[in-house]
Amino acid sequence: MKNLLYKEFRLALHPTSIIFLTLSAMLIIPNYPYYVTFFYTCLGIFFICLTGRENQDLFYMMLLPVRKRDIVRARIGMSVCLQCLQALICVPFAILRQSFKMPGNQVGMDANIAFFGLAFLMMGLFNLAFFTRYYANPQKIGKSFAIGSTVIFVYMGIVEAMTHFVPFFLELDTPDPENLTKKLLVLAVGIAGYAVLTLTACKKSEKELEKLDL
Amino acid sequence: MSSNVLQVSGLCKRYPHFALENVSFSLQPGTITGFIGRNGAGKTTTLKSLLNLVHPDSGEIRFFGMDFCKDEFAIKQKIGYVSGGISYYPSKKLSTISGVNRRFYADWDEDVYRRCVSRFQLLEDKTPSQLSEGMKVKYALALALSHHAELLILDEPTSGLDPVSREDLLEVFLQLAQDEQVTILFSTHITSDLDKCADNILYIRSGKIIEDAPRDAFLAxxxxxxxxxxxxxxxxxxxxxxxxxxxxxxxxxxxxxxxxxxxxxxxxxxxxxxxxx
Structure with a gap:
């Protein structure tokens, strides 16, 4: 796996994915739908897969002494690294935003502990929607990303709406450390959900790639 | 254990408008086999089926006596597949691609790689997109030879090359087979190349092998x-x-x-x- 990840970062990584990591700083924008930060992470993953198609990455990988399932694990492994790195870089900016002497985010969820849990869940849903379709037909990557993006924006819409109307979510949209237990619970559920969704995406994608004729 | 480097038996693959039917053949160590047939006859489909790049509907493929599906990892360490030069990562430097490749092969031999780079006059700070077609094939060969591939599967390696570059490559193939006992399966529709170097001819038409014989016996x-x-x-x-x-x-x-x-x-x-x- 170490060699596969080395290959991913040395050959497949698209420069925009690194640039998008710096967009974690968007969490200090006073009023902004912060989930968009993680949409950019997913956009970066799309660029990696898109240039991978142009660079015949799958064909290259198939010639190396690796199994087909390793190809999927490497790509999703790199995506997990980028998504976790994005979240990690977001943390200091979220803390900084909370230190501002101004009201919380007026156009969406505050950048607090629960937000990270919900953002992880969003990325897990993207991984499931995008990768399973991508490995079923890598040539139709635009369609896979359109579906993945739709999942993200529908999820964002639902979650943001819930923070206005659902009592439990109303308590989440508050500065830390208010309602800390509930927020930590959402963070834990979000991370667990992300792990389950991403592992499911990996297993399903492996099966799809196994069926694919190059 | 079988002495065949490659044994293919009853390989079938059906598409809506084309089918490989019962393709069977074997390769002996240190031989060059020319795989001929007109465009669309099934050469590339056969070669891709060998490496599971496309899934055969039926048939058995054994490399070095091992089943490909069970021992894919071990088999890939011992073979090199060259499909008309390298077409992947055209904007990356050769040194970067080689640096990644060498990590995947237990038998990677840096000295052999350096010798190939020198022999083929490859400039490692160039990218594949900056190489001529002939140099692309030579680079792909350098990668394959550097992990001591015992079997080279070459899909139309000389297509698009000028006569001098083709002669250069054929010379390399002959040396590999004679001096290093490398087995070469070489698909082409430029049959004059095979007049110069092939030991055996495998002739496919419309997905069926119609001839599998030593070249001289076939011509005779x-x-x-x-x-x-x-x-x-x-x-x-x-x-x-x-x-x-x-x-x-x-x-x-x-x-x-x-x-x-x-x-x-x-x-x-x-x-x-x-x-x-």
């Missing part, structure tokens, strides 16, 4: 004849040319009256057999 089956007038049906695949009609007759069969016997080569045999088909 036919004679090329030229007549002034259109010959009768006993001449196989008669074609008209500026200087009359040419076709094949089975060796030993009586030639048509007034026919001139021409030199028999793979191209002549193939074009007339295809015409007859």
């Amino acid at each position: 089956k036919y004679q090329v004849v030229q007549t002034a007038e259109k010959p009768d049906a006993s001449v196989i695949g008669a074609r008209e040319s500026k200087s009359g009609w040419t076709g094949l007759i089975p060796t030993g069969a009586p030639a048509p009256a007034g026919a001139e016997i021409l030199k028999t080569d793979l191209e002549a045999v193939m074009v007339h057999l295809e015409k007859e088909a």
